[in-house]
Amino acid sequence: MRSTYAVMQQAPGSAMQTIISGRYHDTLKRIDGRWRFTERRFLVDLVGDLSRHLRFELLPQEQQPESEESQP
Numbered sequence: 001m002r003s004t005y006a007v008m009q010q011a012p013g014s015a016m017q018t019i020i021s022g023r024y025h026d027t028l029k030r031i032d033g034r035w036r037f038t039e040r041r042f043l044v045d046l047v048g049d050l051s052r053h054l055r056f057e058l059l060p061q062e063q064q065p066e067s068e069e070s071q072p
């Protein structure tokens with residue numbers, strides 16, 4: 001399953017703006033008659049001014065460590 005997301009923020013003294021957007025690539029599996037997420041890949045397509053939103057540095061996609069779950 002594929003989904004998109006956009007995070008909007010209006011910090012004091014600034015206009016409403018998109019600060020990050022991207023896609024989720026999810027894998028689901030039916031377990032005991034219910035659908036469950038088995039994998040989620042979080043992809044970033046656009047990064048705006050995150051200085052008032054994050055307390056850590058967002059690394060470019062090629063620098064992010066892959067978890068064991070997200071490996072094919």
